[in-house]
Amino acid sequence: xxxxxxQALVRSLEEQGTEVVFGLPGGAILPAYxxxxxxxxxxxxxxxxxxxxxxxxxxxxxxxxxGVCMATSGPGATxxxxxxxxAYMDSVPMVAITGQVPSALIGSDAFQEVDITGVTLxxxxxxxxxxxxxxxxxxIAEAFHIATTGRPGPVLVDISKDSLQSTAPWSWPPVxxxxxxxxxxxxxxxxxxxxxxxxxxxxxxxxxVGGGVIKSGTHEELRRLAEAAQAPVTTTLMAxxxxxxxxxxxxxxxxxxxxxxxxxxxxEADLIVALGTxxxxxxTGQLATFAPRAQIVHADIDPAEIGKNREPDVAIxxxxxxxxxxxxxxxxxxxxxxGEPDTAAWRGATDHxxxxxxxxxxxxxxxxxxxxxxxxxxxxxxxxxxxxLAGVGQHQMHAAQHYSFTKPRTWINSGGAGTMGFAVxxxxxxxxxxxxxxxxxxxxxxxxxMTAQELATCAIEKLPIKVLVFNNGFLGMxxxxxxxxxxxxxxxxxxxxxxxxxxxxxxxxxxxxxxxxRAGDVDTVxxxxxxxxxxxxxxxxxxxxxxGVFPMVPAGRPNDDIVLGPEFTAAEQQxxxxxxxxAR
Amino acid sequence: xxxxTLSALVENKPGVLAHVAGLFSRRSFNIxxxxxxxxxxxxxxxxxxxxxxxxxxxxxxxxxxxxLVRVIKVVELADDSAVERELALIKLTARPGEREEIxxxxxxxxxxxxxxxxESIVLEATGSPRRLKALLDNLAxxxxxxxxxxxxxxxxxxxGSIADSTATDHIATTPExxxxxx
Numbered sequence: 001x002x003x004x005x006x007q008a009l010v011r012s013l014e015e016q017g018t019e020v021v022f023g024l025p026g027g028a029i030l031p032a033y034x035x036x037x038x039x040x041x042x043x044x045x046x047x048x049x050x051x052x053x054x055x056x057x058x059x060x061x062x063x064x065x066x067g068v069c070m071a072t073s074g075p076g077a078t079x080x081x082x083x084x085x086x087a088y089m090d091s092v093p094m095v096a097i098t099g100q101v102p103s104a105l106i107g108s109d110a111f112q113e114v115d116i117t118g119v120t121l122x123x124x125x126x127x128x129x130x131x132x133x134x135x136x137x138x139x140i141a142e143a144f145h146i147a148t149t150g151r152p153g154p155v156l157v158d159i160s161k162d163s164l165q166s167t168a169p170w171s172w173p174p175v176x177x178x179x180x181x182x183x184x185x186x187x188x189x190x191x192x193x194x195x196x197x198x199x200x201x202x203x204x205x206x207x208x209v210g211g212g213v214i215k216s217g218t219h220e221e222l223r224r225l226a227e228a229a230q231a232p233v234t235t236t237l238m239a240x241x242x243x244x245x246x247x248x249x250x251x252x253x254x255x256x257x258x259x260x261x262x263x264x265x266x267x268e269a270d271l272i273v274a275l276g277t278x279x280x281x282x283x284t285g286q287l288a289t290f291a292p293r294a295q296i297v298h299a300d301i302d303p304a305e306i307g308k309n310r311e312p313d314v315a316i317x318x319x320x321x322x323x324x325x326x327x328x329x330x331x332x333x334x335x336x337x338x339g340e341p342d343t344a345a346w347r348g349a350t351d352h353x354x355x356x357x358x359x360x361x362x363x364x365x366x367x368x369x370x371x372x373x374x375x376x377x378x379x380x381x382x383x384x385x386x387x388x389l390a391g392v393g394q395h396q397m398h399a400a401q402h403y404s405f406t407k408p409r410t411w412i413n414s415g416g417a418g419t420m421g422f423a424v425x426x427x428x429x430x431x432x433x434x435x436x437x438x439x440x441x442x443x444x445x446x447x448x449x450m451t452a453q454e455l456a457t458c459a460i461e462k463l464p465i466k467v468l469v470f471n472n473g474f475l476g477m478x479x480x481x482x483x484x485x486x487x488x489x490x491x492x493x494x495x496x497x498x499x500x501x502x503x504x505x506x507x508x509x510x511x512x513x514x515x516x517x518r519a520g521d522v523d524t525v526x527x528x529x530x531x532x533x534x535x536x537x538x539x540x541x542x543x544x545x546x547x548g549v550f551p552m553v554p555a556g557r558p559n560d561d562i563v564l565g566p567e568f569t570a571a572e573q574q575x576x577x578x579x580x581x582x583a584r
Numbered sequence: 585x586x587x588x589t590l591s592a593l594v595e596n597k598p599g600v601l602a603h604v605a606g607l608f609s610r611r612s613f614n615i616x617x618x619x620x621x622x623x624x625x626x627x628x629x630x631x632x633x634x635x636x637x638x639x640x641x642x643x644x645x646x647x648x649x650x651x652l653v654r655v656i657k658v659v660e661l662a663d664d665s666a667v668e669r670e671l672a673l674i675k676l677t678a679r680p681g682e683r684e685e686i687x688x689x690x691x692x693x694x695x696x697x698x699x700x701x702x703e704s705i706v707l708e709a710t711g712s713p714r715r716l717k718a719l720l721d722n723l724a725x726x727x728x729x730x731x732x733x734x735x736x737x738x739x740x741x742x743x744g745s746i747a748d749s750t751a752t753d754h755i756a757t758t759p760e761x762x763x764x765x766x
Contacts, residue, residue: 308644
């Protein structure tokens with residue numbers, strides 16, 4: 001059977017099990033749009049290609065399946081760049097398909113020609129320029145294989161217009177030829193056994209859990225391991241939801257805006273078992289002073305992450321699905337043979353830290369509305385039974401800190417790249433992937449305005465996302481840094497709370513628009529917003545513009561310099577610095 | 585300067601060199617020299633990459649290179665068990681009276697004369713990096729007008745080949761822990 005390249009492309013996507021493609025057509029990709037019209041694929045027409053990219057990411061985060069986006073050559077392709085960089089940093093499986101000018105014109109500076117494989121070289125797991133029709137099925141199959149296996153990531157396939165238009169014989173599955181792409185070797189059982197012995201012996205263990213646990217679907221094994229080892233668990237920004245926040249062993253999030261108990265526990269630990277995480281600077285603070293007394297076990301699917309920032313004592317490269325299951329079994333066997341690990345004093349210390357230095361804010365009944373209060377009410381009203389998204393900044397940190405996560409794939413944000421404008425389109429993708437679920441984007445007013453145009457897409461496609469705009473009239477995190485580190489000189493960080501009118505904006509986009517500026521109204525407004533099921537809803541929460549995110553470890557400082565913030569007395573801050581209850 | 589020599593098999597496809605070079609620049613690794621050429625298999629090229637050991641974490645380089653989809657295999661060539669060669673073409677101004685001395689030095693180093701002009705000489709020099717350095721040091725007083733070098737290439741000694749070596753696992757674990765584990 002002969003198919004055009006365009007037909008082969010669409011057919012390949014169908015064969016890969018693709019349900020949804022987020023995209024926007026243009027000249028070079030136009031041949032591919034013709035067979036799309038009659039295919040089984042749902043195509044969601046975005047208003048900006050960046051929206052397509054983030055939607056593909058949101059879809060992938062929410063479903064665990066690869067997200068697919070499509071754009072034309074030149075500016076269409078470059079508009080995907082931010083999303084590709086974001087997906088690369090956060091290891092999100094994604095396949096981006098771009099049209100390219102006809103192969104005879106490549107290199108001639110033709111209309112809408114950009115060397116997109118060159119541009120995206122450092123921000124994709126892999127990319128390829130396809131100029132032959134018969135290469136299309138294999139290129140697509142390889143792209144999905146690479147995007148979804150090993151450490152996941154974005155793959156871009158750039159296809160010249162003439163190869164979409166010409167025909168070639170069709171067959172499926174194509175032969176993949178990837179001699180340099182190897183799947184990770186099985187984790188070494190001897191090292192797992194060693195890690196288990198260390199965990200069983202440790203008096204002050206911490207499980208430092210990253211996004212890899214969610215991506216490998218090993219949250220059950222994690223729980224088994226934590227309970228067997230009686231080891232406290234800290235979940236990074238990428239791993240919120242991998243371990244229930246309500247669990248007695250949960251310490252919350254570590255890092256720059258982590259919970260005191262989590263930061264202190266890592267600093268005081270004698271053993272850190274790092275699972276699917278990469279010792280990011282936002283977690284370690286100043287690297288040289290991070291966890292000075294801890295031995296390190298590091299398990300990750302990407303061998304290049306092991307030893308990149310912190311040299312481990314035991315390295316376990318390989319698939320966490322195997323490592324975590326075997327580690328949990330091994331620890332359980334040691335417990336059965338030798339008894340419970342002796343971590344009671346340590347857990348006493350971490351519990352004490354949780355109680356003495358909790359996340360603290362004050363919502364006065366008649367006072368300005370606090371963003372933390374909105375997150376806590378949302379958490380209470382949804383009971384963890386919602387998919388929560390955020391972009392980057394104060395709203396993201398408040399959401400990550402104060403929402404009580406109960407299960408994986410319910411927290412989606414821009415972690416490594418810190419992309420403003422991520423939340424609304426990513427929520428669109430998440431809702432498309434999980435249509436029956438409550439999808440709530442918590443967004444800053446700065447972030448929201450970067451990609452708000454996708455509200456139109458959501459309204460037309462009947463994707464009833466909720467967007468809670470934490471409108472403080474500022475680029476809030478910038479404002480906070482200027483307050484703390486730039487003598488309160490607020491240089492170009494004020495956006496103003498009144499423009500745009502978010503309620504009118506929402507209504508103009510065919511969404512429900514609501515506003516709330518009083519703590520007493522939060523529940524009513526949230527309930528109203530959560531009840532809307534046919535169109536998107538935008539809530540303009542007029543939150544206090546002076547509210548900061550705390551605790552905070554200033555960038556580049558040791559984690560021991562953690563600042564609890566204005567809600568704590570000087571005496572409490574001193575007690576925290578001395579870390580009075582030490583299990584040492 | 586301590587250097588490390590990496591030898592890589594890569595797919596012979598467009599963009600591979602850009603990918604490898606891009607990796608080095610993105611991660612702030614320094615390349616001292618890079619040589620690329622075909623192998624007996626036309627689908628595969630071989631790269632020899634020399635990196636400065638002081639400024640570049642070589643294990644990290646190897647692991648990052650290994651992650652590139654078009655890179656089939658990477659090994660580090662050990663100083664004492666590898667043959668390393670480089671080729672240089674050296675153009676000298678041969679003033680009367682110096683010509684004979686230059687020819688003598690060339691003869692000592694076994695460097696053939698590949699161009700002879702009344703006013704200049706071009707030498708072809710092949711050898712280990714150390715030997716080339718010695719030659720250039722000897723020629724320097726005569727004034728080197730132009731110099732072009734290929735970059736180092738290398739092979740492990742003995743019957744083994746890069747294709748036989750097992751996949752790179754450079755992950756460190758302490759000997760004590762390994763001993764305890766076994």
